[in-house]
Amino acid sequence: MEILLSVSIFILGTIIGSFLNVFILRYNTGASFQGRSKCFSCGTTLSWRELIPILSFVYLDGRCRHCRSSVSAQYPLVELATGFLFLGIFLEFPFTLTAGYILSSVFYALIGSLLIVIVAYDLRHTIIPNLCVYSFIALTFLWLFIDIETMTLVNPSIISILAGPLVAFPLFLLWLVSRGKWMGLGDAKIALGIGFMLGIYGGFSALMISFWAGALVSVIFLALQKKTALSRAGKQLTIKSEIPFAPFLVFGFFLVFFFNLNVFVLW
C-alpha cells in the first residue's frame, strides 16, 4: 500500500513537472499558455503519447518522432525533479488523512515547485523570474506567522524573522560590491525566502553548502575548459557570467530541508 501510494505520488509529481516545463518554456517569452505543445523544429503538434512524463523522452531517445531533432533534456529533468520532490515530501511527513497534512504537503510542494521553476528558468533564460521569487518570499514569510497544520496564527520569534535578511545579506553584499558581476540580486532574493523557511542555522547551512557546491563545480568547469584546446582565449570565467548561482542555493535548500543537514553541527 505504502509503495503503491509512493509510486502514485511520484507519478503525480512528474505530471505537475510537465506543466512546470510549459511555464518555464513560455512564461514571459511572448508565447501563449494556450494550445497544444509542438515540436520546436518541425512544429508538429504532439500527441498524448509523446507527452508522457519521462517515458516519452526515454522511449523516443530524446528526439522528435517526426523530424528526429533532439529534444531538450530540461523536460525529463524537471519532471524527474518534481517527481522526487513530491515523493520526498510524502516520505518526510508521515501520511495522515487530515486537512492539516494535505494543506502543509500542498504548501511544501508549491514551495519546492517554485524553486524548481526558478532553477530551470535561470538555466534556460539566465534570469530569475520575479513572479516566482516574490511568490516564494511572500509564501515563506507568511509561513512564519501561520501554523498550516492547525491553521492558526503564531507569533514567530524575532530571530526567525531576521533569519531571512541575515541569510540574504552576504549575497546582497556580493551583488553590491561586484555590481552584479559575481552575484545577481535574484540570488539574494532566493536566500531571503530560504532564511525565512529554514531559520538561521538551516539557512546559513544551505548557504554554506551552496558556496561549496558552487566552488566545486566552478573548479571542475575551469579544469575542463583548460583541457579543451579550443578554449576561447581571454574569456573570463566568473560565477555570475558562466555559472548561475540559483541552482546551488536551491540544492543547499533541499539538502537542509529534507535531510536536516546542519553544517554548524558537523563542525
Ligand SMILES: [Zn+2]
Ligand atoms: Zn519535430
